[in-house]
Amino acid sequence: MRPEPGQVLHFSEDPTITRFVPHVAKTAQQPEAYVWAVDHGRSPDYWFPRECPRAMAWTGAGTTAQDRDRIVGPGGGERVHAVEFGWLEAIRTVKVYAYRLPAAAFEPFGGPEHHAHVAVEPVMPLGPPEPVGDLFALHAQAGIQLRVLPNLWAFWDAVRASTLRFSGIRLRNALPR
Template structure:
């Protein structure tokens, strides 16, 4: 199964559409696999940075981005979003894999160029608890910019930066 997360509870069909930050990309329906779905346990507009450790993570990157943590995945969000994350209800739409193609293995993204009808929709609350249950460490900081700059200045590849346009400047 593949999934799409939304703050809307009543989507009956997903029609391919252009991505706002990629006007040169064809209209598609986006989905994510179960392994990576936790990256969407947040309000849609919430800026966040995901760091994932794997067998290719160097000791230097472990010290820089996972210092003093046993977690393989850390998500950092800005403190101002804590209450919104704590109270957010989101909806997980389930899709069959058929008709989707892998777009980004690292992020778990899939795309379909066709209209898709969800097979089910589940309501998700208690998002911070869901992250903790998956073994994800969640951190809060007053400003994401220093972490983003450190990641981009390194050769670390195990990261995702989401909705950074909404982060403090």
């Protein structure tokens, strides 16, 4: 599930949203109110239940072959997502929806290599929410490894110390170190 040209996506487990209103998220690191969305490249970050902790890594311009092979694995593609065993059932059964939103209403957020898009005015979806479907199948179709670990922290520490690009979402929900 990726946006089409001129669109960004908002992923949610709530299929009843008719209007997105800027708000300050409970976990926000900034005081401004935003509507959040993602583009094509960052959509896979949200192919999970909302509260699922996940550690993600992918190759970038500065990634060394050694780090790629050590963390992603030889012949393993360019991207890997890691979750904990305790989340497998939720990943299998959750119903995630994608809302298509007009990209023109949003600005990139997160520095030169932005990780999201934000709007400061209310935004109407371009249509009804679309069921995202089988999250495992989405990963397979995109060629993204989905690694299942007893605990995320050793993987996360290795990724952060590498030359790979990375993102960690809802890591506060991961098992303790």
